Amino acid sequence: MIPKLNHFKEKWNVQSDDVIIPGLTAIEEALARVGNPENKLQVVHIAGTNGKGSTLTFLESIAKEHGLRVGKFMSPCILDVHDQIQVEGQVITEAEMNHVFQQMQAAELSGKLTDFELLTVAAFLHFAASNVDIALIEAGMGGLLDSTNVVTPIVSIIPSIALEHTNFLGNSIESIACHKAGIIKPNRPVIIGDLPLEAKNIVYQEAQKKQSSVLELNHQFFVQHDNDGESYKHNDRGISITKLTRTMKGAHQANNMALAITAFFEVATALALQVSEEAIQKAVESANILGRFEEMIPYVFLDGAHNPASAEKLKETIQHEFSNEQITFVIGILADKAVKEILQQFEQVSDCFYFVDFDNPRAMAAHSMLELSNASHKAILEDYVQFLKQQSENKSRTIVSGSLYLLTEVRSRLKIN
Numbered sequence: 001m002i003p004k005l006n007h008f009k010e011k012w013n014v015q016s017d018d019v020i021i022p023g024l025t026a027i028e029e030a031l032a033r034v035g036n037p038e039n040k041l042q043v044v045h046i047a048g049t050n051g052k053g054s055t056l057t058f059l060e061s062i063a064k065e066h067g068l069r070v071g072k073f074m075s076p077c078i079l080d081v082h083d084q085i086q087v088e089g090q091v092i093t094e095a096e097m098n099h100v101f102q103q104m105q106a107a108e109l110s111g112k113l114t115d116f117e118l119l120t121v122a123a124f125l126h127f128a129a130s131n132v133d134i135a136l137i138e139a140g141m142g143g144l145l146d147s148t149n150v151v152t153p154i155v156s157i158i159p160s161i162a163l164e165h166t167n168f169l170g171n172s173i174e175s176i177a178c179h180k181a182g183i184i185k186p187n188r189p190v191i192i193g194d195l196p197l198e199a200k201n202i203v204y205q206e207a208q209k210k211q212s213s214v215l216e217l218n219h220q221f222f223v224q225h226d227n228d229g230e231s232y233k234h235n236d237r238g239i240s241i242t243k244l245t246r247t248m249k250g251a252h253q254a255n256n257m258a259l260a261i262t263a264f265f266e267v268a269t270a271l272a273l274q275v276s277e278e279a280i281q282k283a284v285e286s287a288n289i290l291g292r293f294e295e296m297i298p299y300v301f302l303d304g305a306h307n308p309a310s311a312e313k314l315k316e317t318i319q320h321e322f323s324n325e326q327i328t329f330v331i332g333i334l335a336d337k338a339v340k341e342i343l344q345q346f347e348q349v350s351d352c353f354y355f356v357d358f359d360n361p362r363a364m365a366a367h368s369m370l371e372l373s374n375a376s377h378k379a380i381l382e383d384y385v386q387f388l389k390q391q392s393e394n395k396s397r398t399i400v401s402g403s404l405y406l407l408t409e410v411r412s413r414l415k416i417n
Helices: 005-012 025-033 053-066 094-106 114-128 173-183 197-209 253-271 277-286 309-320 339-346 364-371 384-393 404-417
Strands: 043-048 068-071 085-087 132-137 153-157 190-193 213-218 221-226 227-233 239-244 294-297 300-303 326-329 352-353 377-380 396-402
Touching: 005 094, 005 277, 025 114, 043 053, 053 132, 053 253, 053 277, 053 326, 053 352, 068 114, 085 114, 094 114, 114 132, 153 173, 153 227, 153 300, 173 197, 190 197, 190 253, 197 213, 221 239, 221 253, 227 253, 239 253, 239 277, 253 277, 253 309, 253 326, 294 384, 294 404, 309 339, 309 396, 326 339, 326 384, 339 364, 352 364, 384 396, 384 404, 396 404
Parallel strands: 043 132, 043 153, 068 132, 153 190, 190 213, 300 396, 326 352, 326 396, 352 377
Antiparallel strands: 068 085, 221 227, 227 239, 294 300
């Protein structure tokens, strides 16, 4: 369920299914009915298990500092459906959403798409109408059969690959890598992060079939730590950018930053832009993303770690930022995630856990999470809003994590209460 999407569906009598149906036939037919707006866009396409949102945030910031008008399509939402479609950092307005729904109604798309497919069409229509210079498109799930995989991008990015959505993508790294590598297009470069060897092999094989070049982190480009920040190096281009200071915490964000900078050089080449080192420095420092080690209120942090790989990154960030401090976790996780493995990562930096129920049909019950936890201090939390406020007042470091949907609910309730 995408918050507030039903409002527009009901208003314009456009029906779609709240299910996942992998495949491109329906989306291709729908886009043809509305004039194929995706073909009017210059695109960067990104798929991967973790790091997608952060990489796009860095890339968006860099592009904006170079004067580009940027569209961004991402999932899931932070508050509601509006923030999944953005232009120039501004969420799509009620009037703009009404306009694209009117177009989709006129094209008789009702009953032909899933919710996410419908939203994908809406994003392409809005970006084309807004005359964006570049559209940053995040795959919803997988890549090969994801509704966003109808674009021919300037460059594709795959930050990471790990087990996820195994009921749709398969239960092996190789199977999931095949889906992620599906976003590689003929003669268009792909940029990859630190992938498992078996996943990397799949990506290279697919790139070879498509005659696409591969730019790999710590091979063609890398980040090194200096006394005055970090430096980005790109050996193939002979580029060195120094004095990079990130606001986004965690060693993994250095990798996401490097992926974004590398992607921007491909964008700049395609659009005949002059790259400014100063603009990249400013962009890296200003880039920030909600729900990624975000201090929502003093001492209370939100982080959307929702699989073992992202939970490990959060653990490492906590170890670096809050070494030897007492940490309290407030946790809510979807039942189809690797819950025990996620908790095992968190339990390496804390022995104090509170589990919560939240409004999502896929959410694991708090008592079930409690049973899976090995923490010595654990309990079910009924009123997490007052608890988090009290933790803030007491200056007690608290991390809310496990699901992006939980973060959406927490953000909304903390603002309301």
